[in-house]
Amino acid sequence: MTLALLHTSPVHVPTYDGLRDAHHPGLALRHLVHEDLLARARAEGPDAVADDIRALLSAAVADGADAVVCTCSTISGVAEAQSAAVGVPVLRGDRPMAARAVAAGERVVVIATVSSTLGPSTALVEEEAARAGRAVEVRAVLVPGAWERFEAGDREGYLDLVAAAVDAVTDAEAIVLAQPSLADAANRARTTLPVLSSPRTGLEAGASECAAPGTA
Numbered sequence: 001m002t003l004a005l006l007h008t009s010p011v012h013v014p015t016y017d018g019l020r021d022a023h024h025p026g027l028a029l030r031h032l033v034h035e036d037l038l039a040r041a042r043a044e045g046p047d048a049v050a051d052d053i054r055a056l057l058s059a060a061v062a063d064g065a066d067a068v069v070c071t072c073s074t075i076s077g078v079a080e081a082q083s084a085a086v087g088v089p090v091l092r093g094d095r096p097m098a099a100r101a102v103a104a105g106e107r108v109v110v111i112a113t114v115s116s117t118l119g120p121s122t123a124l125v126e127e128e129a130a131r132a133g134r135a136v137e138v139r140a141v142l143v144p145g146a147w148e149r150f151e152a153g154d155r156e157g158y159l160d161l162v163a164a165a166v167d168a169v170t171d172a173e174a175i176v177l178a179q180p181s182l183a184d185a186a187n188r189a190r191t192t193l194p195v196l197s198s199p200r201t202g203l204e205a206g207a208s209e210c211a212a213p214g215t216a
């Protein structure tokens with residue numbers, strides 16, 4: 001079985017390879033890295049890259065992908081909507097994380113470092129709350145200055161700023177780290193609140209789709 005992963009940064013490749021090796025040995029991963037998709041989505045809106053995403057997904061399916069996980073929260077909703085068109089499951093890597101946040105309680109804080117992620121991530125938590133029949137209050141937090149550190153290659157400074165933002169949250173039952181690049185900040189934070197990230201649960205969902213009966 002082959003799972004394709006659509007990324008908008010190469011930094012995610014070793015993260016998902018490590019998770020595969022630890023939890024899903026034998027699963028073949030194909031990484032599709034397209035940084036330009038995020039840049040355009042931030043400038044023009046996620047729908048502006050829908051045709052490009054559909055073409056990339058179709059090419060991945062033609063190349064043998066049994067399912068696809070989009071790891072970028074900004075464009076994952078657009079990617080998920082292409083599932084019927086490309087003929088295989090296309091999953092939002094952040095959806096399982098959102099479902100867990102809703103299950104954790106009625107107040108959820110979504111933390112992001114790019115503004116284009118806040119809308120889709122907040123809407124996803126609200127969507128999962130509606131699906132679960134729960135009333136959930138969602139608050140969005142943008143970490144100022146963090147993305148500039150990420151773009152400059154200052155990973156330590158980036159994660160430290162995110163961890164500080166996490167520790168500043170006191171009025172929530174769950175904290176959502178909206179982007180995969182934020183995941184390691186959970187280990188730096190000192191909060192006792194649940195801090196949720198998407199890489200492990202998103203990969204689990206993709207692996208399950210690949211193993212589902214009827215998958216080629």
